[in-house]
Amino acid sequence: MDFSLSQEQQMLIDTLKTMAKRENFKELASNIDATGEFPRHLMKKYGDMGLLGMTLSTEYGGGGRPAIDAILAIEELAKFSPIIAGPVFESNVGPVKVIDLFGTEEQKNSIIPGVCKGEYSVSVCMTEPGAGSDLTALSTNVREDGDHYILNGRKAFITGGGEASHYLVYVRFGDIPGYKGIGAIIVEEGMPGFSFGKQEEYMGLRGMPSCDLIFEDVHIPKENVVVKPGDFKNLMLTFDIERCGNAAMCLGVAGGALEEAKAYAQERQAFGRPICEFQAIQFMIVDMAMNLDAARLLVYRAATGAGQGLPSIYESAIAKCFANEMVMDVTNRAMEVFGGYGYSKEFPVERMLRDGRAWRTAGGTMQMLRITIASLIFGRRFNQRKD
Numbered sequence: 001m002d003f004s005l006s007q008e009q010q011m012l013i014d015t016l017k018t019m020a021k022r023e024n025f026k027e028l029a030s031n032i033d034a035t036g037e038f039p040r041h042l043m044k045k046y047g048d049m050g051l052l053g054m055t056l057s058t059e060y061g062g063g064g065r066p067a068i069d070a071i072l073a074i075e076e077l078a079k080f081s082p083i084i085a086g087p088v089f090e091s092n093v094g095p096v097k098v099i100d101l102f103g104t105e106e107q108k109n110s111i112i113p114g115v116c117k118g119e120y121s122v123s124v125c126m127t128e129p130g131a132g133s134d135l136t137a138l139s140t141n142v143r144e145d146g147d148h149y150i151l152n153g154r155k156a157f158i159t160g161g162g163e164a165s166h167y168l169v170y171v172r173f174g175d176i177p178g179y180k181g182i183g184a185i186i187v188e189e190g191m192p193g194f195s196f197g198k199q200e201e202y203m204g205l206r207g208m209p210s211c212d213l214i215f216e217d218v219h220i221p222k223e224n225v226v227v228k229p230g231d232f233k234n235l236m237l238t239f240d241i242e243r244c245g246n247a248a249m250c251l252g253v254a255g256g257a258l259e260e261a262k263a264y265a266q267e268r269q270a271f272g273r274p275i276c277e278f279q280a281i282q283f284m285i286v287d288m289a290m291n292l293d294a295a296r297l298l299v300y301r302a303a304t305g306a307g308q309g310l311p312s313i314y315e316s317a318i319a320k321c322f323a324n325e326m327v328m329d330v331t332n333r334a335m336e337v338f339g340g341y342g343y344s345k346e347f348p349v350e351r352m353l354r355d356g357r358a359w360r361t362a363g364g365t366m367q368m369l370r371i372t373i374a375s376l377i378f379g380r381r382f383n384q385r386k387d
């Protein structure tokens with residue numbers, strides 16, 4: 001077991017630290033939260049630096065690097081804001097990975113190079129107004145019609161909605177019931193019959209585009225099928241790498257909050273001394289660091305195990321679950337260290353708490369993850385559906 005970073009990984013982290021200072025990511029993070037504007041200008045910069053698609057296949061312009069490298073980059077950038085880390089997340093552990101693993105040559109050639117340059121981005125579209133945790137109840141549907149499919153339905157809470165160029169949409173093929181009827185197709189922005197609902201107003205993650213997608217008789221060429229019905233398992237396996245990315249966002253947000261709390265505890269005076277001299281404050285900082293480090297080991301284990309492929313379901317589910325809970329604890333304690341100023345928008349920790357809260361719902365709730373983990377521990381499935 002080797003817990004050290006390679007020279008290349010250390011260089012990646014150092015480059016991101018330098019960039020964050022040069023571009024003043026601390027101020028950018030606060031501006032994004034205040035204006036709610038997605039930082040589009042980062043896409044090209046990240047593309048030029050090779051941060052986009054660093055885990056995708058080299059034949060299509062990707063970097064061919066292992067998943068852990070992307071996880072380290074996401075963590076480093078999310079210390080400032082998950083919105084700043086967003087494009088690195090989407091292009092490395094998001095749905096474009098499904099296209100890289102299971103797409104046709106034509107799909108890979110037409111999408112991956114654009115993603116790596118920051119010209120394209122792909123959103124994952126599973127959730128529907130009536131099917132979230134219960135994904136296999138989804139009703140967005142395609143029907144065969146000559147050389148294409150006709151798509152109808154609605155998706156909800158889609159990250160990148162209205163901003164992405166491509167949408168990997170989970171659909172039911174015809175009337176095939178249950179998970180056996182579910183596959184995935186690519187829908188391109190601008191296809192006739194494809195429109196967007198209003199942008200979501202979330203508690204946090206301001207600046208992250210998100211909305212409903214509406215499909216009304218959209219004609220989809222048959223070549224746009226990425227995963228056909230019957231291969232639902234593949235689709236869900238790929239989602240495990242996204243879970244590591246979700247957990248890395250939590251590591252970053254918590255790491256950012258810990259840094260803020262550490263600095264504040266050394267500056268803020270009470271009873272004539274810096275508050276870091278009070279043991280109660282020291283212990284809070286220690287608990288934050290301890291919790292963060294434990295989560296980091298779980299996330300790194302899952303991501304390292306993935307290599308250039310996919311992580312173990314067990315390791316990625318445990319890592320996400322633990323990191324999702326950890327980030328709430330750490331940001332909450334950071335707020336405590338800041339006293340009344342922690343609750344004020346003048347300081348970043350209240351934003352970090354709001355941003356940290358999102359990840360435990362996105363990508364599968366705490367309850368659904370625990371159901372997955374329980375079934376792996378007991379070695380059997382527990383059917384949740386009412387007979």
Ligand SMILES: Cc1cc2nc3c(=O)[nH]c(=O)nc-3n(C[C@H](O)[C@H](O)[C@H](O)COP(=O)(O)OP(=O)(O)OC[C@H]3O[C@@H](n4cnc5c(N)ncnc54)[C@H](O)[C@@H]3O)c2cc1C
Pocket residue numbers: 123124125126127131132133134156157158159160202205358359361362363364365366367368384
């Ligand atoms: C910030 C954010 C970003 C998101 N991005 C995307 C995206 O890009 N693409 C996408 O497709 N979706 C996205 N989502 C949607 C997300 O995946 C769903 O919200 C999530 O899966 C939960 O589904 P739901 O909201 O329908 O809740 P429900 O499924 O209605 O669940 C409600 C509650 O019931 C619990 N519950 C349900 N079933 C069980 C059970 N069997 N046992 C115990 N408890 C249960 C849940 O855990 C939850 O607490 C995003 C959500 C958020 C908040």
